Amino acid sequence: xxxxxxxxxxxxxxxxARDRPVDEPVAAGGLAGILxxxxxxxxxxxxxxxxxxxxxxxxxxxxxxxxxxLKPDTYNVLNQDNYAQALSLHGVGGLFLFAIxxxxxxxxxxxxxxxxxxxxxxxxxxxxxxxxxxxxxGMVVVSYLINGGPFGGNEKGVDLFLASLGMVVVALVLASVxxxxxxxxxxxxxxxxxxxxxxxxxxxxxxxxxxxSLGLLFGLLVLLYVDHRYRLFAFGAxxxxxxxxxxxxxxxxVFAYAIPVLxxxxxxxxxxxxxxxxxxxxxxxxxxxxxxxxxxxxxxLGQSDNPRLYQQFLFVASAIAIVLPVLLFLAFFAETLIHxxxxxxxxxxxxxxxxxMVLAGVLTGAxxxxxxxxxxxxxxxxxxxxxxxxAVAIAAVGGIHYWWPxxxxxxxxxxxxxxxxVLLLVGVLALALPDLISGLLDERRGSLGAVRDGVExxxxxxxxxxxxxxxxxxxxxxxxAASLAARSDGDAADPWDGxxxxxxxxxxxxxxxxATPVLDAKEAAEGGAA
Amino acid sequence: xxxxxADDSIGLPPAPPPARPRVLLIGTGFALAGIVLAFAGLxxxxxxxxxxxxxSNRPWLPEGVTIDLTPGNVAMIGLLISxxxxxxxxxxxxxxxxxxxxxxxxxxxxxGGAYINGMAFNYTQMxxxxxxxxxxxxxxxxxxxxxxxxxxxxxxxLMAFRALGGQYSGRDREGIVAAAMYWHxxxxxxxxxxxxxxxxx
Numbered sequence: 055x056x057x058x059x060x061x062x063x064x065x066x067x068x069x070x071a072r073d074r075p076v077d078e079p080v081a082a083g084g085l086a087g088i089l090x091x092x093x094x095x096x097x098x099x100x101x102x103x104x105x106x107x108x109x110x111x112x113x114x115x116x117x118x119x120x121x122x123x124l125k126p127d128t129y130n131v132l133n134q135d136n137y138a139q140a141l142s143l144h145g146v147g148g149l150f151l152f153a154i155x156x157x158x159x160x161x162x163x164x165x166x167x168x169x170x171x172x173x174x175x176x177x178x179x180x181x182x183x184x185x186x187x188x189x190x191x192g193m194v195v196v197s198y199l200i201n202g203g204p205f206g207g208n209e210k211g212v213d214l215f216l217a218s219l220g221m222v223v224v225a226l227v228l229a230s231v232x233x234x235x236x237x238x239x240x241x242x243x244x245x246x247x248x249x250x251x252x253x254x255x256x257x258x259x260x261x262x263x264x265x266x267s268l269g270l271l272f273g274l275l276v277l278l279y280v281d282h283r284y285r286l287f288a289f290g291a292x293x294x295x296x297x298x299x300x301x302x303x304x305x306x307x308v309f310a311y312a313i314p315v316l317x318x319x320x321x322x323x324x325x326x327x328x329x330x331x332x333x334x335x336x337x338x339x340x341x342x343x344x345x346x347x348x349x350x351x352x353x354x355l356g357q358s359d360n361p362r363l364y365q366q367f368l369f370v371a372s373a374i375a376i377v378l379p380v381l382l383f384l385a386f387f388a389e390t391l392i393h394x395x396x397x398x399x400x401x402x403x404x405x406x407x408x409x410x411m412v413l414a415g416v417l418t419g420a421x422x423x424x425x426x427x428x429x430x431x432x433x434x435x436x437x438x439x440x441x442x443x444x445a446v447a448i449a450a451v452g453g454i455h456y457w458w459p460x461x462x463x464x465x466x467x468x469x470x471x472x473x474x475x476v477l478l479l480v481g482v483l484a485l486a487l488p489d490l491i492s493g494l495l496d497e498r499r500g501s502l503g504a505v506r507d508g509v510e511x512x513x514x515x516x517x518x519x520x521x522x523x524x525x526x527x528x529x530x531x532x533x534x535a536a537s538l539a540a541r542s543d544g545d546a547a548d549p550w551d552g553x554x555x556x557x558x559x560x561x562x563x564x565x566x567x568x569a570t571p572v573l574d575a576k577e578a579a580e581g582g583a584a
Numbered sequence: 585x586x587x588x589x590a591d592d593s594i595g596l597p598p599a600p601p602p603a604r605p606r607v608l609l610i611g612t613g614f615a616l617a618g619i620v621l622a623f624a625g626l627x628x629x630x631x632x633x634x635x636x637x638x639x640s641n642r643p644w645l646p647e648g649v650t651i652d653l654t655p656g657n658v659a660m661i662g663l664l665i666s667x668x669x670x671x672x673x674x675x676x677x678x679x680x681x682x683x684x685x686x687x688x689x690x691x692x693x694x695x696g697g698a699y700i701n702g703m704a705f706n707y708t709q710m711x712x713x714x715x716x717x718x719x720x721x722x723x724x725x726x727x728x729x730x731x732x733x734x735x736x737x738x739x740x741x742l743m744a745f746r747a748l749g750g751q752y753s754g755r756d757r758e759g760i761v762a763a764a765m766y767w768h769x770x771x772x773x774x775x776x777x778x779x780x781x782x783x784x785x
Contacts, residue, residue, distance in 0.1 A: 175607050231614040239607040262614070269618030270625035277626060277724045280714065288717035354625060359632050 092177035094166050095460065100184050101159025101229075102454070102461065105152050108191060109447070112147035113524065115140050120517040126497075126505045138205040138500060142296055143198045145303050145439065150222050151191045153311045153446040154264065158229045160453045161257040161314065163460050165233055167556035168254040170242025170564055175235035183228035190221030204295040209285070212292045216279040223272045230261035230268075237261075242555070244566040251554040252337055256317025259345035263310045267302070267351040274298055274354065289358075296500075297357040304435050305373055305419035307350025312412050312442050315449040316341045316383055319405035322456055323387050325550050326402035327394030337386045343379035347372055365425050373423030377416045384409060399550065400471030404452020407479035408445045414483070415441030418490050427494065434493030437486045444482030444523075448475065451530055459547050460556060464540045470533040477526035484519025488512035612762040616769045619732060623725070623773050627780055630721045645785065646716050655706040656782030659699050660774065666695035667771040670740065670764045677747065680754040689744035689760075692767060696737040699774075700730055722781055729774055736770045739763045 082090055091097060119140055122131055132140060166174045174180050197203050197218055202211020237250060237258040250258070278298060281289045290297065301307055320341070324331040331337070356363040363369055387409060396402065418438050422429040429435075454461050455471045492513070495506045548557040555561040637644045645651065673688035703726060712719040743763040746752065752760050 176611055179611075227615075227618045231611055231618075234614050235607055235611040239610040262617075265614050265618040266621045269621035272618070273622030273625045273728065274629075276622075276728060277629070277721070280724050280727075281720055284714055284720070286715055286717065286720055288720055351621060351625065355629065355632060359629070359636070 090181075092173075092181050094174040094177065094180065095163050097174070097177070097180050097184055098159045098161070098163030099461065101155050101162060101187075102450075103159075104184075104188055104191070105155035105159060108147055108151035108155070110527070111195065112144050112152060113527065115144045115147070117520055117524065119144060120513070120520045122502065123513040124510070124517060126502050126510060126513060129502060134501065135205055135207070137502065138293075138296075139198055139201075139203055141500060142204040143195070146194065146203075146219065146299070148439070148443050149303060149308075149311060150219065150226070151194065153443055154226050155187060155191075156450040157257075157260070157311070157314045157446060158226065158233065160318075160450060160457070160461070161233050161253075161261075162229070164453075164457050164556055165254045165257050166236055166240070167460065167561045168251045168554050169237055169240060169245060170555050170561045170566065171236055171240035172562045173240075174232050175240055176232050179228055180232040183225045183232065186221055186228070187225035190218045190225055193218030194222060202292075204292055204299070206292050209282070209292075212295070213279065213283055216275055216282060216295070220272060220275040220279065223268050223275065227265050227268050227272070230264045233257050234261035234265065242562065242564055242566055248335065248338065249566055250338075251317075252320030252331075252334075252341065253314065253317035253554075255338055256314045256320070256341050256345075259342055260310065260313035260317075263313065263345050263349050267307055267310060267349060270351040270354060271299075271302060294358075298354075300357040301350055301354045303439055304353075304430075305350070305422065305438060306348050306376060307353065308439055308442050309348035309376060309412075309416065309419070310345070310350065312415065312445045312449075313341065313345045313348065315408045315412055315445045316344060316380075318449045318453050318456070319387060319409050320383070321554060322401045322405040322452070323390045324394070325552055326399050326405075327391045327396050328551075329390060329394030331553070332390050332393060333386050337383060340379040340383040340386065344376065344383070347376040347379065364423075364430050370423045370425070374420045377420050380413055380416050384413065398472075400466075400468050400475055401452050401456035401550070403472055403475035404448050404455060404478075407475050407482075408449040408452060410479065411441045411445035411448060411482055414486065415445065418486075421490070422493075428496070429490075429493045431499060432493035433489040433497045433499050435499050437489035437493065440482065440486035440489065444478065444486065447523075448478045448482070451475075451478070454534075456550070457556070458537070459549065462534075462537055464537045465549065466533050466537045470529055474526045474530045474533070477522050477529065481519050481522030481526055485516050485523060486519070488516040488519075606758060608758050608762045609765065612766055616766060620769065620773065622728065623776070626721070626725050626728070627776060630725065630780060633717075633721070645718055646712065649710065649712045649716075649718075651710055651712075651722075651782055651785050652706075653782055655702060655709065656778050659702045659706070660778045660782075662695055662699050662702065663771045663774050666692050666699070667768055669695065670767045674757065674760055674764045677752050677757045677760045678754050682747065685747055685752075685760070686744060689740055689747065689763075692740050693737050693744070696733050696740070696767075699733055703730055725777060725781065729770075729777055732770050732773065736763075736767050739766050 088096070088100070118131060119137070122129065122137060129137060162174055162180060166172070193214060194203075197211050197215035198206070200211040200214070201208040202213070203215040204212075206212045206215065234257075237254050241247075241250065247255070278289055278295060281287060282292070316337075320331070320337050353363060353369065356369075387405075415438050418434060418441060421427065422434050422438065451474060455466050458465055489512075492505075492509050495509055495512075497505055497509050550557075555564055555566070558564055634644050669688050670692040673685050673692065676682075676685035676688055707723075710722075712722065714720055714723045740763045743752070743759045746759055752758075
C-alpha cells in the first residue's frame with residue numbers, strides 16, 4: 055500500500071470517532087447528561103421546568119392568602135406571623151423563583167438561535183447559574199419552612215434565607231450576563247443591534263437592568279446577612295428584612311421583570327398579523343425606554359432611610375413617564391395588526407393579554423405615584439405585582455406555545471392554548487384590579503384587620519380571579535403533559551411562518567442583511583418559484 | 585453553506601463587516617456592572633447614614649475609634665501601582681513580549697496579595713469591630729472589596745497560566761485585556777472606598 059493511499063474504514067463508528075475533533079467531548083446520557091449539559095436548549099428547559107414548579111408552590115400559597123382575606127377582620131387558617139411569612143414567600147417566590155427564571159429559561163433557548171449563534175455565551179457558566187438557582191431556590195423555601203425568612207422567629211432560618219436568596223441573586227445575575235453577552239457578542243454576520251429580533255433585544259435590555267439592580271440587591275443581602283449573623287440588627291431584625299426588599303417588588307423596579315414580555319409580543323404580532331413588522335426601530339426604542347425607566351435600584355432606600363422619596367419629583371415623573379413607552383409599543387403592535395391580515399393563533403392571544411397586563415400595571419403604577427391618594431404600602435402594591443407577574447406568566451406560557459419547536463419539540467393543542475389565554479386574561483384582571491380599589495379604600499398590605507365596607511366583596515372577586523388563574527394553569531399543565539407524552543416531531547419545524555432566525559433550520563449559517571431575514575428568504579424563494 | 589439574504593424593499597444600508605468576537609470582554613464588562621452597583625448601594629447607604637448622623641450632631645465613629653489614613657494610603661498606592669503593572673502586561677502581550685507579560689501578571693497578583701495583607705493588618709489597628717453599626721458597614725464594604733480583589737487575583741492568575749500555555753498573543757489578547765479591565769475596576773472601586781472611608785471618614 056502506497057503512503058498516499060487512504061486507509062479503508064474498518065467500521066463506520068470508528069470512522070465517525072476518528073472524524074470527531076480530539077477536544078470534542080462525547081455527550082453523556084441519562085442523569086449525567088442532564089447534570090453536565092452545556093447545551094443552551096437543555097439548560098433553558100431546566101430553567102423553565104423548575105420555575106414552573108416554584109410557580110405552583112407560590113401560586114398555592116397565594117390561594118391560601120386569598121382565602122384568608124375573604125374574612126379580613128380575623129386570621130382563620132394562618133396567624134399574624136405566618137401570614138406575613140407566607141405573603142413574603144409569595145412575593146419572593148413569585149419574582150425571584152418564577153418570573154425572572156422563566157424568562158431566563160425562554161431566553162436561553164430562543165435567543166442564541168434568534169441571533170444566529172450556535173450556543174449561548176459561556177455555556178458552563180449558564181449551566182452553573184441554573185444549578186446555583188436550583189439549590190438557592192430550594193434553600194429559600196426550606197428557610198421559610200423552618201420559621202426563617204422575613205418575619206421568621208428562627209434566627210438561623212433567617213440567616214439561611216439571606217444566604218440562599220443571595221445565591222439565587224448571583225445565579226440570576228450570572229445567567230443574565232450569559233444572555234446579554236450572547237446578544238452583544240455572538241450575533242451572526244450583518245446582524246447589527248438595529249436588526250436584532252425584538253425578543254432578543256428585550257432580553258438584552260432586561261438582562262442589563264437585572265444585572266445592575268440585582269447586583270445592588272446582592273450588596274444589601276450581604277450587609278443584612280452580616281448584620282443578622284452577628285445578631286447586631288443595626289439594619290433591623292427579621293421583621294425589617296421585608297422593608298429592604300420592597301423596592302424589588304414595587305414600581306419602578308417591578309416593571310423590569312416584564313421587559314421581555316414586550317419583546318415576545320413584538321415578535322409574535324407580525325407573524326400572526328401576516329405582515330412585516332412595521333417601525334421596527336420604534337419598537338426597539340420603546341422597549342429600550344421601558345427598560346431604562348424600569349431601573350429601580352435608585353429607590354432602594356425608600357422604605358428604610360428615605361421615606362420622602364415617594365414625594366420627590368423624579369419618583370413621580372418616572373412612574374408617569376413609563377406609561378409612554380408602553381403606549382408607543384402598543385401603537386407599534388396595533389399598527390402592525392391593522393396593516394396585516396391577522397389570524398387569531400394562541401400566541402397572538404397570549405401576546406395581546408400580556409400587553410393588557412403591562413398597560414394595566416404601568417397605569418396603576420402612575421396612579422400609585424400620586425401622593426395625595428396615599429396608595430403606597432396599600433394593596434395597590436399587590437395589584438401592580440400581580441399585573442406584572444400575570445404579564446410574565448401569560449408571556450411565558452405564550453412563549454412556550456409559540457416556540458414549541460425549540461422548547462418542547464412537540465406541538466401544544468391550539469384550542470386549549472386559546473382557552474388558557476382567555477382564562478389568564480380574565481383571571482389576572484379579576485385578581486389584580488380589586489386590589490387597586492381596596493388600596494383606594496385604604497386597605498394596608500401585609501396584615502389583616504378591620505376594613506371598610508366593600509373591601510370584603512373586592513377580596514372575594516380577587517379570590518375568584520385567583521381561582522380562574524389556577525384553572526388556566528391546570529389546563530396548561532394538562533396541555534403540556536399531553537404534548538410531552540406525544541411523539542416528537544423530530545427536527546424543529548416552522549408552524550407559524552416565523553420571521554426571525556430561530557425558524558430557519560440552521561440560523562448559524564445565515565448572514566443577515568435585513569431586519570426580517572427569514573421573511574426575505576421566503577419571499578425570495580416564492581418570487582423565484584413564480 | 586452560507587445563506588446570504590439581502591433586502592432592497594426596506595432600504596437599509598449594507599450590513600457592516602462582522603465585529604471581532606469579544607465575548608469574554610463583554611461578559612466581564614457586564615459582570616463588573618453588577619459588582620459596581622453592589623458597592624454603589626453599600627457606599628450610598630454608608631454616606632446616607634453618616635450624613636444623617638452629622639445632621640443630628642451625633643458622632644459617626646464610635647468613641648476611641650480612629651481610622652488611620654496611612655494604611656489606607658499604602659493600600660491605595662499599592663493598588664495604583666498594580667493597575668499600572670497589569671496594563672504593562674496588556675502592552676507586553678500586545679507586543680508579543682511574553683516574558684514581560686508573565687512578569688507583569690505575576691507582579692499584579694503579588695501586589696494584590698500585598699493589598700489583602702495590608703488590609704488585614706489595618707483591621708487589627710482600627711479598633712472597630714463588626715458589632716458596631718459603623719463597623720458593620722465598614723467591614724462589609726471593605727470585606728466585599730477584599731473578595732473582589734481575591735477574585736481578580738484568581739482571574740489574572742488564570743489568564744497568566746493560559747498565557748504560559750501559549751494561548752494569548754499580540755493578535756488575540758482578549759483574556760489578558762478582560763483580566764486587566766477587571767483589575768482596573770477593582771482599583772477604581774477601592775479609590776472610592778479609600779476616599780469615603782479613609783479620607784473623609
